[in-house]
Amino acid sequence: MNEPNEQARKPTNPDGLEHEDLNVLMLRRREELDNLKKSGINPYPYEFERSDLSHDILESYKDDAPQRTVSVAGRIMSIRRMGKASFCHIQDSKGKIQLYLKKEELGGPYDAFKLMDIGDVIGVKGYIFRTKMGEISIHAQSLTLLAKSLRPLPVVKEKVDDHGNKIVYDPFSDKELRYRQRYVDLIVNPDVREVFTKRARIISAIRRFYDERGYLEVETPVLQPIYGGASARPFKSHHNALDVDLYLRIADELYLKRLIVGGFDGVYEISKDFRNEGMDRTHNPEFTMLELYVAFKDYHWMMELTEQMIFQVAMAVNGTPVATLGGREINFTPPWKRISMFAVIQEFTGKDLRGKTELELRSIAKELHVDVEPSAGLGAIIDEIFGEKAEPYLIQPTFITDYPIEMSPLAKKHRSEAGLVERFEGIVNGHEICNAFSELNDPIDQRARFEEQMKLRARGDEEAQVLDEDYLRALEYGMPPTAGLGIGIDRLIMLLTNKDSIRDVIFFPQMKPEK
RNA sequence: GGGCGUGUAGCUCAGGGGUAGAGCAUCUGCCUUUUAAGCAGAGGGUCGAUGGUUCGAGACCAUCCACGCUCACCA
Numbered sequence: 001m002n003e004p005n006e007q008a009r010k011p012t013n014p015d016g017l018e019h020e021d022l023n024v025l026m027l028r029r030r031e032e033l034d035n036l037k038k039s040g041i042n043p044y045p046y047e048f049e050r051s052d053l054s055h056d057i058l059e060s061y062k063d064d065a066p067q068r069t070v071s072v073a074g075r076i077m078s079i080r081r082m083g084k085a086s087f088c089h090i091q092d093s094k095g096k097i098q099l100y101l102k103k104e105e106l107g108g109p110y111d112a113f114k115l116m117d118i119g120d121v122i123g124v125k126g127y128i129f130r131t132k133m134g135e136i137s138i139h140a141q142s143l144t145l146l147a148k149s150l151r152p153l154p155v156v157k158e159k160v161d162d163h164g165n166k167i168v169y170d171p172f173s174d175k176e177l178r179y180r181q182r183y184v185d186l187i188v189n190p191d192v193r194e195v196f197t198k199r200a201r202i203i204s205a206i207r208r209f210y211d212e213r214g215y216l217e218v219e220t221p222v223l224q225p226i227y228g229g230a231s232a233r234p235f236k237s238h239h240n241a242l243d244v245d246l247y248l249r250i251a252d253e254l255y256l257k258r259l260i261v262g263g264f265d266g267v268y269e270i271s272k273d274f275r276n277e278g279m280d281r282t283h284n285p286e287f288t289m290l291e292l293y294v295a296f297k298d299y300h301w302m303m304e305l306t307e308q309m310i311f312q313v314a315m316a317v318n319g320t321p322v323a324t325l326g327g328r329e330i331n332f333t334p335p336w337k338r339i340s341m342f343a344v345i346q347e348f349t350g351k352d353l354r355g356k357t358e359l360e361l362r363s364i365a366k367e368l369h370v371d372v373e374p375s376a377g378l379g380a381i382i383d384e385i386f387g388e389k390a391e392p393y394l395i396q397p398t399f400i401t402d403y404p405i406e407m408s409p410l411a412k413k414h415r416s417e418a419g420l421v422e423r424f425e426g427i428v429n430g431h432e433i434c435n436a437f438s439e440l441n442d443p444i445d446q447r448a449r450f451e452e453q454m455k456l457r458a459r460g461d462e463e464a465q466v467l468d469e470d471y472l473r474a475l476e477y478g479m480p481p482t483a484g485l486g487i488g489i490d491r492l493i494m495l496l497t498n499k500d501s502i503r504d505v506i507f508f509p510q511m512k513p514e515k
Numbered sequence: 516g517g518g519c520g521u522g523u524a525g526c527u528c529a530g531g532g533g534u535a536g537a538g539c540a541u542c543u544g545c546c547u548u549u550u551a552a553g554c555a556g557a558g559g560g561u562c563g564a565u566g567g568u569u570c571g572a573g574a575c576c577a578u579c580c581a582c583g584c585u586c587a588c589c590a
Contacts, residue, residue, distance in 0.1 A: 023524085023525070023559075023560095024525095024541075024542090024558070024559055025524095025525055025540080025541055025559080026525085028541065028542075029541095078550075078551090080549050080550060080552050080553095081546090081549095081552095082545095082546050082547065082548090082549065082552080082553090083545070083546040083547070084546080084547050085546090085547040085548075085549085086547095086549085087548075087549045087550065087552085089550080098549090098550075100547095100548070100549085102547060102548095103547075104547070117540095117541085118540075129548095131548050131549075131550090132548045132549085133548070133549070133550070135548095135549090135550070137548085151525080152525040152526080152540065152541075153525085153526085153540090154525070154526040154527085154539095154540085155525090155526065155539060155540050156526080156527095156539095157539070157550095157551040158551070159550085159551050167551085169527080169538085169539075169551055170526060170527040170528085170538075170539060170540095170551095171526090171527075172526065172527085173526095173527075174526085174527090174582085174583095175582075175583065176581080176582050176583080177526090177582095188526090230590065231589095231590065232589075232590070233589090250590095275589080275590085277588080277589045277590090278587095278588060278589055280585095280588095280589090281584095281585095283589070283590095407590095425590095432590070435590075463589080463590090486590095488590085511582095512581075512582090514581090
């Protein structure tokens, strides 16, 4: 029926569209689509009633139970055609299941099945059985096309070896393609779906933890006339009707504390922040931030709450307080180690930086081979030494406390140590995962701190914080003592899912535009 | 931005101046319990782009583009 040169001929435009840039595989599928339509099949119908998910069928099947009929729907992931009968695997949200299709029983739809491909979404009704080879499968009694796929999917094959290990052949592994076409990544790489499912469970466990304690989840502006609450460069936008510049927030902090002034006992927000800076393994321009503020509490209290929260989240999603990261085991069981910044630097370098002048610090840094910017102040030098000599070696969860005041314009002065603030960061596996303080609620001190920041800004520090008059006005009405916390959710998720790139825990990480 | 690396079929990759390759996927034929199905055959490529060297470039050179890893920057 097919002349040799007829199959060699490139398919022509069956649906009349421009096909100059389509390859043969895509043209082929458009032809099949056309043929399906010609045989009266709607390739994009409106609904399908399904009774069960693949995974549940496999879990609940009993060989001695009475025969059960189910309807399932999913994407065809593999096909083995054998003339008058075929096997295929379909994949739904919970996994894969094998279908057995027989011409004798299906009749017309079996011919339609010949026009279907890997990637098509189908629905099948049939009874569950076990094949000769022992695989629980569905013996199809009816077949419905639910969506014709017009692009070839990367075909990933796998085999289970004698030791029960899964061997994957030709994995879809090109990182650029995986990130740009995450939908394909999700279809063919099941562990990707697991990571993002876990992401959702982590965030929901965090909400549960705070909700149970009566803290209110709130929403504050993403578009802000004055960006504040962190040191970073912002994305800038413009409101046409008001003719004012607006900034995408770099933090939620100042708005959330206004709500504490307003009388809430505890508020938290989980949302995107935006920072106009470089991208790498741990930075994406938009990222998910959790901030929590609780009235009448201080940073000691917040440390306890935080280690409890992370411990409980780890238990909820992993069933264990131990996370394995690149072969290293990290245990989130409270209490975490607490050590002051000066003490930890002394522990790792033998140097006591307490009470040192900027000049002395500079020479100590040189001695330790730590490069320091000429413009760096006292606090920045200490931070640099810490970042270089201590932080990378803090693997188990550790709270570093009591930071130099210069780096922390929104934190309250330490109650007993001059030059420091009541601040802590949680360090895990050598990286910061949270930042918290006893919040500065003295409006006069806060104004002075802002003014210091403005001086830095005037000297060209683009990341120095901006004075926010309305925030000062709020503080002047009186904010109760308050403990505040920020957690980079993406990084926490990296820890709990054993991923070393933020791009693996964000569905659509920022990419350069295509072409 | 620096260093290293990568870019060849839909996917995963070989090839290193002389006719463009493999496996999977696709197509044709056979096949009614297969499973990395099998057997026989076939089609599919601007070798990232542009210049250059050469009788001849996918390969060598230059520039550019994209991506990855890494360092720097950055809460």
